[in-house]
Amino acid sequence: MDDPFNAYITQWSFSGAGTGPLAGRTVAVKDNISTAGCATSCGSRILAGYVPPYDAHAVALVKAAGAAINGKTNMDEFGMGTTTENSAYGPTLNPRDVSRVPGGSSGGSAAAVAGGLADLALGTDTGGSVRCPAAFCGIVGLKPTYGRVSRYGLIAYANSLETIGPMGRTVRDVSDLLRVIARPDSRDTTMQGRPYEHDPVADPKGKRIGVPAEFFGAGVDPRVAETVRKAVETLAACGAEVVSVSMPSMRYALAAYYVTCTSEASSNLARYDGVRYGPGGETAKSWHDAFTAVRSGNFGDEVRRRILLGTFALSAGYYGKYYGKAQTARANVGADFARLFADVDVLAGPTMPVVAPRLGELADPLAMYLADILTVPANLAGVPAISVPCGTVDDLPVGLQLTGRPFEDETVIDIAAAYEEAVA
Amino acid sequence: MSDVVIGLEIHCQLDTKTKLFCPCSTDYRDDGPNTHVCPVCLGLPGTMPAVNRAAIEYALKVAKAFHCAIPEECEFSRKNYFYPDLPKGYQITQYDRPLALGGYIEIESEEGGEKRVRLTRIHVEEDPGRLVHKGGGDRARYSLVDYNRSGVPLIEIVTEPDMTSPKEARRLLAQLRATLEYLGVYDSEKEGSLRVDANVSIRGHERAEVKNISSYKGVEKALTFEITRQRSLIRRGAVIERETRHFVEARGTTTSSRSKVEEHDYRYFPEPDLPPLRVAGWVDAIELPELPAARRDRFVAQYGLSANHARTLTGDLRLAAFYEEIAGNDPALAATWVADTLLGELNYRERSIGTVDPARFRALLALVKAGTITDRSGVEVLRAVLDGDEEPNTVVERLGLAATTGDDAIATAIAEAIAEFPQAVADYRAGKANAINYLAGQVMKKTRGRADPRELGRLLAEALTE
Amino acid sequence: MVDESEVRRVAGLADIRIPDDELPTFTARFNQILEYFDVLDTLESDGGAGRTLHTVLREDEPCPSLPREAVLDNAPADEDGFVRAPRVM
Numbered sequence: 001m002d003d004p005f006n007a008y009i010t011q012w013s014f015s016g017a018g019t020g021p022l023a024g025r026t027v028a029v030k031d032n033i034s035t036a037g038c039a040t041s042c043g044s045r046i047l048a049g050y051v052p053p054y055d056a057h058a059v060a061l062v063k064a065a066g067a068a069i070n071g072k073t074n075m076d077e078f079g080m081g082t083t084t085e086n087s088a089y090g091p092t093l094n095p096r097d098v099s100r101v102p103g104g105s106s107g108g109s110a111a112a113v114a115g116g117l118a119d120l121a122l123g124t125d126t127g128g129s130v131r132c133p134a135a136f137c138g139i140v141g142l143k144p145t146y147g148r149v150s151r152y153g154l155i156a157y158a159n160s161l162e163t164i165g166p167m168g169r170t171v172r173d174v175s176d177l178l179r180v181i182a183r184p185d186s187r188d189t190t191m192q193g194r195p196y197e198h199d200p201v202a203d204p205k206g207k208r209i210g211v212p213a214e215f216f217g218a219g220v221d222p223r224v225a226e227t228v229r230k231a232v233e234t235l236a237a238c239g240a241e242v243v244s245v246s247m248p249s250m251r252y253a254l255a256a257y258y259v260t261c262t263s264e265a266s267s268n269l270a271r272y273d274g275v276r277y278g279p280g281g282e283t284a285k286s287w288h289d290a291f292t293a294v295r296s297g298n299f300g301d302e303v304r305r306r307i308l309l310g311t312f313a314l315s316a317g318y319y320g321k322y323y324g325k326a327q328t329a330r331a332n333v334g335a336d337f338a339r340l341f342a343d344v345d346v347l348a349g350p351t352m353p354v355v356a357p358r359l360g361e362l363a364d365p366l367a368m369y370l371a372d373i374l375t376v377p378a379n380l381a382g383v384p385a386i387s388v389p390c391g392t393v394d395d396l397p398v399g400l401q402l403t404g405r406p407f408e409d410e411t412v413i414d415i416a417a418a419y420e421e422a423v424a
Numbered sequence: 425m426s427d428v429v430i431g432l433e434i435h436c437q438l439d440t441k442t443k444l445f446c447p448c449s450t451d452y453r454d455d456g457p458n459t460h461v462c463p464v465c466l467g468l469p470g471t472m473p474a475v476n477r478a479a480i481e482y483a484l485k486v487a488k489a490f491h492c493a494i495p496e497e498c499e500f501s502r503k504n505y506f507y508p509d510l511p512k513g514y515q516i517t518q519y520d521r522p523l524a525l526g527g528y529i530e531i532e533s534e535e536g537g538e539k540r541v542r543l544t545r546i547h548v549e550e551d552p553g554r555l556v557h558k559g560g561g562d563r564a565r566y567s568l569v570d571y572n573r574s575g576v577p578l579i580e581i582v583t584e585p586d587m588t589s590p591k592e593a594r595r596l597l598a599q600l601r602a603t604l605e606y607l608g609v610y611d612s613e614k615e616g617s618l619r620v621d622a623n624v625s626i627r628g629h630e631r632a633e634v635k636n637i638s639s640y641k642g643v644e645k646a647l648t649f650e651i652t653r654q655r656s657l658i659r660r661g662a663v664i665e666r667e668t669r670h671f672v673e674a675r676g677t678t679t680s681s682r683s684k685v686e687e688h689d690y691r692y693f694p695e696p697d698l699p700p701l702r703v704a705g706w707v708d709a710i711e712l713p714e715l716p717a718a719r720r721d722r723f724v725a726q727y728g729l730s731a732n733h734a735r736t737l738t739g740d741l742r743l744a745a746f747y748e749e750i751a752g753n754d755p756a757l758a759a760t761w762v763a764d765t766l767l768g769e770l771n772y773r774e775r776s777i778g779t780v781d782p783a784r785f786r787a788l789l790a791l792v793k794a795g796t797i798t799d800r801s802g803v804e805v806l807r808a809v810l811d812g813d814e815e816p817n818t819v820v821e822r823l824g825l826a827a828t829t830g831d832d833a834i835a836t837a838i839a840e841a842i843a844e845f846p847q848a849v850a851d852y853r854a855g856k857a858n859a860i861n862y863l864a865g866q867v868m869k870k871t872r873g874r875a876d877p878r879e880l881g882r883l884l885a886e887a888l889t890e
Numbered sequence: 891m892v893d894e895s896e897v898r899r900v901a902g903l904a905d906i907r908i909p910d911d912e913l914p915t916f917t918a919r920f921n922q923i924l925e926y927f928d929v930l931d932t933l934e935s936d937g938g939a940g941r942t943l944h945t946v947l948r949e950d951e952p953c954p955s956l957p958r959e960a961v962l963d964n965a966p967a968d969e970d971g972f973v974r975a976p977r978v979m
Contacts, residue, residue, distance in 0.1 A: 034470040047469070053960040054463050056470060147943070151697075155469040160696035187464075189474045189946040190699060255927045264696055266904065267504050270513020271467045274966060275569065275975045281966025283566035283976050288905060290976040291506055296907035304906050305916070308897070309923060311904040314504070314691035321931055323693060328935035366922050440950050447953035457971040458961045462953075466961060478950035499941075506905055508975035556972065557979055564979050568972035571961075689903060699943035 020066025056153020073108025128375025135399025215349025
């Protein structure tokens with residue numbers, strides 16, 4: 001298969017059974033989701049040569065649904081990035097404009113779908129990693145409710161935040177894939193036993209849509225804001241009721257997110273020691289020297305930075321100031337959502353504050369972090385959020401983000417479907 | 425009052441069928457390395473822990489048996505440190521929300537009375553894998569890792585520094601082992617199922633932490649050595665440094681790990697893959713079996729045993745069961761034979777009670793009780809039964825140990841004794857009644873203990889008055 | 891604000907090497923991010939994490955383990971069924 005966007009790290013041809021709900025469709029799988037017998041690298045040199053002996057639950061379900069899997073997609077190393085430039089296997093290009101990034105970290109999955117290389121894709125979303133590339137590439141991407149899709153086999157970056165999410169060209173595609181992967185799995189004990197059995201109903205009548213002022217605040221490109229406001233008006237025209245709301249906890253959300261994800265990552269990435277898998281086998285050195293060499297030589301800059309940030313945030317004397325406070329902020333975000341969802345069915349806003357940047361444009365780490373400001377709240381609270389294309393700015397796609405109540409993925413899908421139908 | 429201060433941190437493997445976080449079997453001891461591992465306990469990327477219900481139930485039983493406070497919720501945390509036997513780069517354990525707090529274990533104190541050793545906490549955690557160091561000389565060239573043990577459930581029991589002698593520490597462990605075995609949550613016969621770290625100090629001085637103690641006898645040895653070491657340092661006016669020391673079982677000594685206590689920064693935080701564990705209500709539903717103290721009281725009441733015999737016989741679950749199986753219609757005789765004789769013979773042979781056939785032991789007791797053999801012959805028969813594969817009856821016949829009264833052998837022996845020890849005969853006849861015991865001893869020796877002692881006394885007296 | 895020696899200390903804790911020539915830039919960016927995190931310190935809190943879910947338990951029923959070849963296949967070095975690792979002593 002020709003891959004002009006560098007969307008894939010490993011091409012694979014797993015042929016589906018020919019029957020089942022996904023028969024005849026091709027699925028691309030992000031390279032941090034384990035596939036038995038097929039290399040799984042997380043976009044990192046530290047997993048070079050690693051071939052999982054087991055399938056992630058979501059992969060087993062996709063296989064059983066009759067789909068063909070055509071490869072493992074490129075990503076920011078371990079999911080740490082917003083552009084898919086932080087990959088040991090080179091950047092992925094945005095099919096809508098190859099001088100631009102596809103977004104990240106599931107940039108390969110988004111590019112595969114947007115570029116017509118796969119019908120559907122599995123991405124993963126820790127702080128926006130499904131929704132951001134969906135928005136930048138002009139496709140649909142869903143971050144399901146935490147606990148709705150098994151994480152077993154998803155290589156952990158930040159366990160408490162992340163989930164596997166479906167990506168496709170239409171809301172119906174995303175719904176079809178979610179129906180396959182949102183199935184119980186006793187190996188993930190954070191699952192809540194809530195399978196998804198829904199078919200999208202494109203009717204927003206009577207639904208209340210909250211528009212938080214903070215989703216249109218500083219840092220949001222006014223043209224992006226304008227495009228999204230129009231999309232919300234479209235939904236109002238279809239019978240939805242739109243109300244202005246406020247979400248003060250947004251002030252702390254991004255910091256809470258980065259403290260939490262780097263803390264968890266600093267622990268999650270300690271297993272890559274070159275003993276059981278990955279490059280290693282060096283036994284001339286003593287343990288700590290060998291361990292340090294394997295980590296320093298095989299993790300990229302951003303990964304090393306986040307490991308250090310997380311190590312610092314958890315270390316004696318700093319835990320309370322960083323990790324502890326981040327959990328408080330996180331609880332506040334959850335409380336804000338709960339308060340708002342007592343009144344509205346979904347919240348609407350832009351998925352990303354900007355359109356896809358040029359390659360190399362988001363080189364400064366903090367600038368890159370700030371781009372996640374609108375997507376991280378859903379991860380902090382575990383609620384479902386979808387990004388659906390809602391127009392363009394400078395010919396580049398803009399995403400409308402709809403966030404819903406926990407385990408009401410059905411509602412965000414319905415409203416996204418309604419918007420999609422209204423502008424079709 | 426002793427000036428020794430001892431606190432223990434005890435790790436016991438819980439005897440569940442599967443590991444703490446994955447369904448791999450824990451029955452790995454007879455199999456080769458890395459044959460009982462799966463993606464979870466190997467720490468493969470993408471795997472997640474799923475808590476074994478039995479491990480929590482077992483830990484709750486222990487907490488209840490030791491009168492701990494059990495919070496409604498506990499939580500697993502990650503302890504971050506890097507070592508090749510730790511496949512995830514962290515250990516899943518419990519930190520600020522352990523399964524149980526407080527409680528106590530009752531032991532016999534140094535002075536003989538009952539004593540409560542307070543517990544700080546009990547928590548559940550996973551065992552790491554096992555390392556083998558390869559290469560000769562001072563330093564290993566490399567290590568080999570077997571992950572079969574990785575993920576086996578452990579409970580860590582932390583005591584307050586309430587013990588004042590190595591003997592008390594040993595008693596605490598014995599009481600702990602007995603209770604855990606009565607609860608059916610632990611098997612002390614499984615190699616490596618117990619590991620103890622001991623904090624020991626002389627009052628007013630710094631303490632040392634002695635690690636790597638892995639047996640009951642080891643604890644007493646390690647502590648005795650360590651106390652002697654600290655005392656001699658103090659006597660010479662040296663300062664005791666706070667440090668970690670390793671017990672070298674083969675030499676019975678402790679050696680410094682050559683580093684001052686490193687200030688480890690384990691960066692604990694709640695395990696994100698395991699939400700808090702709610703045990704409220706569960707604890708109340710747990711029914712405890714009869715525990716050692718209750719069984720001891722019952723042995724005194726039901727069998728009329730001395731407190732000492734009762735304590736000994738109930739100190740081990742298998743021993744207590746064995747005793748009840750053979751107690752029969754003479755529980756006092758059975759208690760004496762098990763506690764005073766059988767245990768010594770087993771100790772000498774480094775064997776456990778499980779290797780003794782109760783039917784044979786019962787047959788032996790029947791022979792003694794019926795007077796068919798003497799006590800002394802009984803011991804000889806017991807030894808033969810333990811060392812060979814024979815019924816007591818067969819041993820008695822083969823060695824000709826049947827107690828003999830009035831037969832030729834005894835008459836001959838009596839005649840010989842009287843002829844050989846005229847002084848004793850004279851003493852007896854002069855009114856020293858005790859002298860007859862000396863002569864009886866000589867007859868016993870000549871008949872290899874087969875003479876019934878009471879019968880012999882009568883026969884000797886007869887012969888002497890003739 | 892942390893200085894370069896503090897970054898070194900944290901790198902030591904994490905067993906990550908930061909080459910000397912990268913240290914100034916690394917430290918500057920580190921501080922930039924920490925400064926952004928400072929907003930959290932304005933929150934009043936006792937650190938109540940408030941995790942709402944409860945863990946679901948697994949029954950104590952054994953399942954087959956991996957065949958040993960599958961365990962060792964990914965290991966860079968093995969010997970007699972063991973996985974080989976650097977010396978720890």
